[in-house]
Amino acid sequence: MNSKFRNFLGVGALFVMALGIPITIIILTNQTFDYKINAFLNDNPKSVKVLDIRGNFAKIVWITEKEVTGIVRIGNSDTLYKDKDSTSFHVIQVGNLTPNQKYTFSIFSDGNEYKSNDYVINTVSVAEGSEDPFVIYGQIFDKDGVSLQKNGLVLLTLSSSGSLSQELPATINNAGGFTIDLANILNSTGDQKFNYKKSLEISLKIYSDVTGIALEKKFTINFSIQRQIPNIYLGDVNIDIMPGINGD
C-alpha cells in the first residue's frame, strides 16, 4: 500500500469521524434520529380540511410529507393563494368569497395539481363581524417536556354549556409558539357568533408530525382574564412551578 493511498484513507477516516461524532452525540442526546432527504418524500396533500369558514373567507389546511410551498386555486380562477414559506404544515386563507356560496378548489403541491370531490368550501350566511382582534397564544413542548415542538399544526375548538365553536387552525412556529385570533368566531354550524369571553373548555388537536395523527389536549380557561394558554406537553409530563419548600 503506497503512502498516497494511506493518506487518502486517513483523510477519509477523519472526514467520516468529523461527521459521525456530532451525529452520534445528537442521536444519543435526543434519543431520536429524524433526518430526512426531502427529495424522497411525498408531496400528496393529506388530512385536507376546510376550517374557519366565514361569509367571505375560509382557511384550507393540509399536511405534506415533503416541505413545499403550497398553493390553493379557487375553481378555475387565476387568483392563487400561497404559503409564505416552504413547509409540511399548510394553512392558507382564501378570500374574496361570497356568503352562502359553494366553491371548489384545487391544491398545488411541488408543481403537481391535486383535485378531489371533497375539496369544497360552503361559505356561511352570517355577515362578517367587526370585532377588534382577540389574540390568544400558547407554546407546545415535545414529549420530554423540555424541547420545543418546532413545527406542526394546532386546531382549536371552544365549548361552553353544550355549545361548540368552529375549529380554528394555526401553525406552530419553531419556538413551539402559535397564535389564534378568536374575533368573530362562529358556532360549529356557522349560523351565529360564539361567545368566547367567559370561562370555557378549549380542545386542541395537535399534529406534531406528518403522519396526520393528532394528539388532543383539553383545558378550562377564561380568556377575559388570560390570553396565554397553559403550556402544552406532548408527553405525560407533570410540571409544578411551585413544588413547595421541601420539594414535595
Add this chain to the structure above:
Amino acid sequence: MKKLLIFIFWVGLIILAYYFGLFDFILTNAGINTGNIFIPSRKNINSINNQSSNFSDGKVASKTFNEYTENTIDKNGFYLRIDKIDLFKRIIENVDPRNKTEYIDSWNYGISHGKFTSTPDKIGITYLFSHAVSNKAEAGESKAWFTYMDMVKVGDEVIIYYKSKKYTYSVTEVLVVKPTDTGFYTGASPVPKVRMQFCGPPTGSLDSRTLVDAVLLRTDTFNV
C-alpha cells in the same frame, strides 16, 4: 493529476452533504443555529454589546407625535405607528436602558428600542420604551412620545415598520409592574411580541411602569 482528483472527490462529497442539508441538520440539532428565535443568551449579549445605537445621524425628531406617514418613511427604517393615539415615530435601535445619558438622548430622535431585546423579524419580545409626562400639553416639548400610551387598550392595533416589512400587532395585555421587575425586559416569548413601556400609573409617575403587550397578527411586505 491524482491530487486534483482527490481534491475534486472531497469537494464533491462536501457539496453533496450540503445539498442534502446535513450541515443544517447538525447545526440545528446541536442548538447552534437558532433560526428566527431571539434567545437572550451570553452569545447574543456579546455580539449585540458591540453594536451601537444609531441616533446621532442628525435626524432629530419633530415635536409632533404624528411625524411620519407611510409615504415619508425610509422603507428600510424602524418606525412605530399607533393610529388610535395618532403616533407615528421613528424607533432608535439598540438603546441601552442601563445608560441614562444614552436613552434620554435617544428620545431627541424617537422612541427607544431596548438593547439585547428581539426585533420584529424574530420570535421574541421587541421592547420599546419612551418618556411619558402627566401634563399632556407639555408632551411634545418634553419629547415624551409615550404620554398618550395610557389610552391604548386591549384589542387596539399597533404597527411596526422594520426593514421593508410591515408588522401588524394586536394589544393583548396591559400590565402594571414595579420599576425593579427587570424580568419583563429580559424575558422570552414563544410568539413575536412587542412590549411598550412607559412610566405610570399615574402617567409620568416614576413609582411604577406600565407595559403594553401586543402579539403579531400578520406580516406584509412593505414598499414605499
